[in-house]
Amino acid sequence: MRRKGNKRRLKRARRRRKLFTTPYIPLDLQINILLRLPVKSLSRFRWVSKLWNQHLNFASSSAPGRLLIAFEDFHQKKLLLVSLPNPHASSSYSYCVPYRDLRLRKFDGRVMYNPVHGLICVGSRLMVEIFNPITRQLQAFPQDDPKGHDFFFGYDPIEDQYKVLAIDESPLRAEHKVLVVGRDRAWRDPQCVACPHVSHTTGLYMNGTVYYGASTKDIDSPNNIPIIMSFNVRFETFNIIKLPSEVVPMGIENMWTDKPLINYRGKLGVVKNPRNGYFRMWVLEDAEKEEWSMNTFQLPGSAAAVLDFKVMATFSNGEICLVPRKLSDPF
Known part of the structure; x- marks a missing residue:
């Protein structure tokens, strides 16, 4: 009798489990x-x-892309991150509202560099840090040499590794170092450097490659040549991309001022920031043949009246994000 009673109870329990089974969520x-x-x-x-x-x-690279904009308050040493999804193509231009819960403090003494998959590279003379806006965690990696460096953040999708490239700010040394995030804390020399150069812009990460504006090593020479360097994150190799002469004038010390690199529909773009209600953008159509196309964009009437705009980024649908250089109180 006991066995039959136990069997009945087991059957009832199984039926209840079937009724209240938690649905599978991918x-x-x-x-x-x-x-x-x-x-x-x-x-x-x-x-x-x-x-x-x-x-x-570490956010998944397959997740839908979002735009992340940072505003720095140098006086109160704060950082405000603005995050929003890709806009719909139905409107001619879009506005965004910041999420107040992404407001951070105590960011003094650090410089922000390019983000990758929602993670942000933050550097100082003593260390480089990877910042996760979701968890507000900073993972620190001390530098071997406290010299000034520019940092470039990238991702190797094959080996699933994040890497940081450090380039010496001095044109006399032109040293390069690479760090693998999460594996060890040792900086090493990259396998190959195409030519001695000085970096001038922040990095742009696209499809396993980091791009940045640069010039040949001797920055004081009237013959220095503006170039774009590409760094293959997986193989840690460099390549030179030549620019049309009208994009960046040769021999000017501030040759890369107001000329950010952007990802335009999956292609490398160089922008001359807005002047007189319009701006121009050069897009690398064929990297092997070094063929560029030039596009002119007219600003909307409301934006054209504000002279101090800059191009920050683009969305996957081709929309271009413009932000004012200064805000009275974004916090």
């Missing part, structure tokens, strides 16, 4: 839901499982 959908939550909630949910902690610390 991991990509879980991550998308989590990324819509406030920062405080995300910080707590990191401890639900090792899998959630891993994906919240």
Whole structure:
């Protein structure tokens, strides 16, 4: 009798489990839901499982792209991050509202460099740090040499590795170092440097390659040549991309001023920031043949009246993001 009673109870328990079975939610959908939550909630949910902690610390590269804009307050030493999804192509131009829970303090003494997959590279003379806006964590990597460096952040999708490239600011030394994030804390020399050069712009990461504006080593020479350097993150090799002469004049010390690099529909672009209600952009159509196209963009009437705009980035649908250089109080 006891055996029959036990069997009946087991059958009832199995039926209840079938009725109340938790539905399967794909991991990509879980991550998308989590990324819509406030920062405080995300910080707590990191401890639900090792899998959630891993994906919240290093956002998936397959997640839908978002635009991340940073505003720095040098006086109060604060940083405000503005995050928004790709806009729809239905409107001629779009506005964004910052998320106040991404406001940070105590960012003094650091310089922000290019982001990759939502992670931001932050550097100082003593160390380089990788900042995660979702968890507000900083992972620090001390420098071997406290000289001034420019830092460039990239990702190797084959080996699933984040790397930092450090370039000496001095044109006399022109030293280069590479750090693999998360594997060790040792800086090493890259395998090959195409030519001695000095970096002038922040980095732009696209599809396993980091791009930045540069010039030949002797910055004081009237014959120095403006170039774009590409750094293959996986193989740690450099390549030179030549520019049309009308994009960046040769022999000028501030040759790269107001000429940011952007990702325009998956292609490398160089922008001359707005002047007189319009701006021009050169796009590298064929890297092997070094063929460039030039596009002229007229600003909307409301934006054309504001002279001090700069091009920050583009969305995947081709829309261009313009922001004022200075704000009275973005915080």
